[in-house]
Amino acid sequence: MPTPLTTLTAPDGTVFRDLDKDGVMAPFEDPRESVETRVEDLLGRMNLEEKAGLMFQTVIETSPDGTLVEQTGAISKSPTTVVVQEKLLNHFNVHVLPEGRLAARWHNNLQAVAEQTRLGIPVTVSTDPRHAFHENTGASFAAGHFSQWPDSLGLAAIGDTELVRQFADAARQEYLSVGIRAALHPCVDLATEPRWARQLNTFGETSQLVSDFTAAYLDGLQGPGGALSAESVACTTKHFPGGGPQKDGEDAHFPYGREQVYTGGTFEEHLAPFKVALEHKTAAMMPYYGMPVDLEIDGEKIEEVGFGYNKQIVTGLLREQMGFDGVVVTDWELVNDNKVATGQVLPARAWGVEHLDAPGRMEKIIHAGCDQFGGEECPDLLVQLVREGRVTEDRIDASVRRLLRVKFELGLFDDPYVDEDAADEIVGRADLVAAGLAAQSRSVTVLKNGDVDGSPVLPLTGSQRVYVVGMSDEDAARLGTVVTDPADADVAVVRLPAPWEHRDSMFLEAWFHQGSLDFSAETVAQVTELAAQVPVVLDVMLDRPAILTPLVDVATAIVGTYGTSDPALVAALTGEVKPEGRLPFQLPRSMEAVAASRPDVASDTTDPVFPVGHGLSI
Known part of the structure; x- marks a missing residue:
C-alpha cells in the first residue's frame, strides 16, 4: 500500500494529512472538526476550476496488473493522470476490475495521484451493480472475482427482506476492500412494463415490496438507518421519479425510447420507493433519461424534457416537496x-432539448437542480458558463457543498487508502460466495411441476438418465447419468434465455434485451420436438418476462431464474436447496395483451399465464 505522501503530526499530537502541503493543520484537514466546518473551510480555498472538476463523474479504466491506465481507453476519454491532475475530476465510475489485491493496488495508485493535486482532494470510486450475472456496459457487470448472487429480481423472488440486507452488506464488505465507496444503485424502478430492458436490476413490479427492499438495501450498504461513516458505501438511488413506465417498453438510453408515460395515473406508486430511500438517507439520487409525456403533478403540467433537465421534478418535487438535500x-x-x-x-440523451448545444444543455441541467454530470469530463464548459454569467458561482458552491459533504462523511479525507492483503482475503471470501450460491438456488421459481394428470417431476432424484441443453455436462452429472441422445433419457433439462430482439445499430444497444417477448418459432419447435421424446424440465432465465403460452403445455415442468448458475440450479432441481421463488412480475399470455396494457400499471395484462407472486413448492 502506498504511504500517504503528506501525513504530519500537529503540535497537540493530532495526526493529519497535510493535503494543501503547507505544513499546518487547516480546519478541513482536522479530523476532530465537524463535517460542516471542514466543508466550508475547503470550499473557501477552492478555485472555480477545482469546484467544476468536482461536479463531473466519468468512467475510468483499470489495468490487469493494478497500474494506472495512462492512455485513452476503450471507453474512458483521457489518461488517468490527465483527468485527475489537469481536469481535476475526483469522482470515477469503474468498469472492469482485476482480482482483489490488484484492484486495491490500482485504487491506491489512483489516490496517490489525487493526493498530489493542489488541495489533495481524494477520489470517490463508484460502480454499477457487479455481484450478479448480467453483463451490460451501460447498466451492470457480472460478478467476476466478487461473490455472485442472483440479480435483484432474484432477491425479490425470494421475498426475504433480511436477505436483501445481507446481500447489501456482503457487497459493502467487498466494495470497501478495494476502495469502491459509492454504489450507482439500488435501482428501485417498478417493473410495470413487461418489455422494458432494465427490469433485471429492479425488485419487481409491486410498490410496497420494492419499498421494503429499498430500505434493507440502503441499510446494508450505507449502515443502519442509512447514516454514512468510514465503513459505508454511499448509494445513488435510481431512477427518480421511476424509470419503469417506458412507452412501448423501449429503453430511454436510445432516441426511440425517450418517452415515459403514465396512462394509468400511478405516478405516486412509482414514487413511493424513492420516499423510503429518503427516509433511509440515500446519499444521492439519479433522475432517469425518460421524458414525461402528458404528466401532471398537483394540477401542474410537467415540462416534456428528460428528468435530468426538469426543474419541476428535481427542484420542485425532489428538493422542495420531498426535502432532499443530498447529491443529484x-x-x-x-x-x-x-x-x-x-x-x-x-x-x-438530450430528450426534449435536442435543439440545445452542449453549453445550453449543461446550463439547463444546473438550473434544474442537479449537482453532478454523469459520464462527462468537460469541466471547462462549466467554467465557461460561470465566466459568461449564465451560472453563478454561488449556484456552483451549493452543489460542491453536497459533494464534499459525502466525501468527508465517508472518511476519505482522513484515509482513502485500502489494504491489499485485506482485499485479497475479502473479495470472493468463501462465506460470501456460499451465501450468494444459496440465494441463487432459493430464487428459483417453480412455475409448473408435472402434467395435470401426472405426478410431479421435481425434485429430480439424481439417479435418472438426463439429456441437457444449455448446461455443462459436468454440472448436469449431479442430476444423474448424462446421455447424448434424448431417446436414451428419462428427463431432459433445457435452459433458455427469455426472448429479445437483437439490435446493434448504436453503442450499447446490443446489450439491452428489448422488443418482443415471444419465443421464436424455431425455439418452440425444438422444445416441442424434444418433449415428444422425453419429459422436459424447462428453465427460462427471466431478465424480463417471457410469453410461455406455446411452451406451457409442452414442458412437463417449468422454472424461472433471475441469475442462477448451473450448480445452483442443480441444487434447486434436486431439492438440495429448497427453491422458494415467487414471480416478481406477471408472465403475459400474448404480445397483444402486452400492447393493450398500461405501462405504468402493475399486473395490467389480461389473463396472464402466471400472475405475480406465483410459485410452487417441491
Whole structure:
C-alpha cells in the first residue's frame, strides 16, 4: 500500500494529512472538526476550476496488473493522470476490475495521484451493480472475482427482506476492500412494463415490496438507518421519479425510447420507493433519461424534457416537496454525444432539448437542480458558463457543498487508502460466495411441476438418465447419468434465455434485451420436438418476462431464474436447496395483451399465464 505522501503530526499530537502541503493543520484537514466546518473551510480555498472538476463523474479504466491506465481507453476519454491532475475530476465510475489485491493496488495508485493535486482532494470510486450475472456496459457487470448472487429480481423472488440486507452488506464488505465507496444503485424502478430492458436490476413490479427492499438495501450498504461513516458505501438511488413506465417498453438510453408515460395515473406508486430511500438517507439520487409525456403533478403540467433537465421534478418535487438535500447526479451523457473506440456513436440523451448545444444543455441541467454530470469530463464548459454569467458561482458552491459533504462523511479525507492483503482475503471470501450460491438456488421459481394428470417431476432424484441443453455436462452429472441422445433419457433439462430482439445499430444497444417477448418459432419447435421424446424440465432465465403460452403445455415442468448458475440450479432441481421463488412480475399470455396494457400499471395484462407472486413448492 502506498504511504500517504503528506501525513504530519500537529503540535497537540493530532495526526493529519497535510493535503494543501503547507505544513499546518487547516480546519478541513482536522479530523476532530465537524463535517460542516471542514466543508466550508475547503470550499473557501477552492478555485472555480477545482469546484467544476468536482461536479463531473466519468468512467475510468483499470489495468490487469493494478497500474494506472495512462492512455485513452476503450471507453474512458483521457489518461488517468490527465483527468485527475489537469481536469481535476475526483469522482470515477469503474468498469472492469482485476482480482482483489490488484484492484486495491490500482485504487491506491489512483489516490496517490489525487493526493498530489493542489488541495489533495481524494477520489470517490463508484460502480454499477457487479455481484450478479448480467453483463451490460451501460447498466451492470457480472460478478467476476466478487461473490455472485442472483440479480435483484432474484432477491425479490425470494421475498426475504433480511436477505436483501445481507446481500447489501456482503457487497459493502467487498466494495470497501478495494476502495469502491459509492454504489450507482439500488435501482428501485417498478417493473410495470413487461418489455422494458432494465427490469433485471429492479425488485419487481409491486410498490410496497420494492419499498421494503429499498430500505434493507440502503441499510446494508450505507449502515443502519442509512447514516454514512468510514465503513459505508454511499448509494445513488435510481431512477427518480421511476424509470419503469417506458412507452412501448423501449429503453430511454436510445432516441426511440425517450418517452415515459403514465396512462394509468400511478405516478405516486412509482414514487413511493424513492420516499423510503429518503427516509433511509440515500446519499444521492439519479433522475432517469425518460421524458414525461402528458404528466401532471398537483394540477401542474410537467415540462416534456428528460428528468435530468426538469426543474419541476428535481427542484420542485425532489428538493422542495420531498426535502432532499443530498447529491443529484445525472444519468450518463446528457451533454455530449458518446463516440467510442469502435466508431459507434450514441447521441446525448438530450430528450426534449435536442435543439440545445452542449453549453445550453449543461446550463439547463444546473438550473434544474442537479449537482453532478454523469459520464462527462468537460469541466471547462462549466467554467465557461460561470465566466459568461449564465451560472453563478454561488449556484456552483451549493452543489460542491453536497459533494464534499459525502466525501468527508465517508472518511476519505482522513484515509482513502485500502489494504491489499485485506482485499485479497475479502473479495470472493468463501462465506460470501456460499451465501450468494444459496440465494441463487432459493430464487428459483417453480412455475409448473408435472402434467395435470401426472405426478410431479421435481425434485429430480439424481439417479435418472438426463439429456441437457444449455448446461455443462459436468454440472448436469449431479442430476444423474448424462446421455447424448434424448431417446436414451428419462428427463431432459433445457435452459433458455427469455426472448429479445437483437439490435446493434448504436453503442450499447446490443446489450439491452428489448422488443418482443415471444419465443421464436424455431425455439418452440425444438422444445416441442424434444418433449415428444422425453419429459422436459424447462428453465427460462427471466431478465424480463417471457410469453410461455406455446411452451406451457409442452414442458412437463417449468422454472424461472433471475441469475442462477448451473450448480445452483442443480441444487434447486434436486431439492438440495429448497427453491422458494415467487414471480416478481406477471408472465403475459400474448404480445397483444402486452400492447393493450398500461405501462405504468402493475399486473395490467389480461389473463396472464402466471400472475405475480406465483410459485410452487417441491
